Structure formats: C-alpha cells, structure tokens
Amino acid sequence: MPTCEDCDHYWRPSELGEGGTCPTCDQALDTTPPKTPWHFKLLILSATIYLGWRAVQGIAWVIHRI
Ligand SMILES: [Zn+2]
Structure with a gap:
C-alpha cells in the first residue's frame, strides 16, 4: 500500500493522483507492492x-x- 511519509497517510491505489502521486501534497509515491x-x-x-x-x-x- 502506498504511503506518503510527509502526510503520514496510507492511500488506496484508487485514491492516488495521476502517476501514483499523493492527492494532498502531489509527492510521487512508491506504488510497487513489497x-x-x-x-x-x-x-x-x-x-x-x-x-x-x-x-x-x-x-x-x-x-x-x-
Ligand atoms: Zn502527501
């Protein structure tokens, strides 16, 4: 599950912005499964x-x- 460390928030893949970015701060997040x-x-x-x-x-x- 992608996590934004700046916002300290877990995002569902469907909630992410374009290209897997954080919806709040637009930071590119790692969406690859561990x-x-x-x-x-x-x-x-x-x-x-x-x-x-x-x-x-x-x-x-x-x-x-x-
Ligand atoms: Zn963020």
Missing part, C-alpha cells in the same frame, strides 16, 4: 522440509515402537 525477500522464502522452504522430515522420523519412531 516483494518477499528471497532469504525469507528460503527460510520458509527449509523450515517446511525440516518439519516434514521430523514428521517422517516421528512416524517411523512410532511404527518401530509397536
């Missing part, structure tokens, strides 16, 4: 793989206990 950093995706992926592996280990442990 991207997920690659290392965050890597963290989620590795956590998913790790938890999946732990789940497999847990199931195997339970099977061997019976």
Whole structure:
C-alpha cells in the first residue's frame, strides 16, 4: 500500500493522483507492492522440509515402537 511519509497517510491505489502521486501534497509515491525477500522464502522452504522430515522420523519412531 502506498504511503506518503510527509502526510503520514496510507492511500488506496484508487485514491492516488495521476502517476501514483499523493492527492494532498502531489509527492510521487512508491506504488510497487513489497516483494518477499528471497532469504525469507528460503527460510520458509527449509523450515517446511525440516518439519516434514521430523514428521517422517516421528512416524517411523512410532511404527518401530509397536
Ligand atoms: Zn502527501
């Protein structure tokens, strides 16, 4: 969501002026959506793989206990 730091206001994309400017002070605002950093995706992926592996280990442990 684009924010004008001067006005301290969040604007909906439909409320912005021409070319993505602040309707109050005409300052050009950053309208690009924030991207997920690659290392965050890597963290989620590795956590998913790790938890999946732990789940497999847990199931195997339970099977061997019976
Ligand atoms: Zn503004």
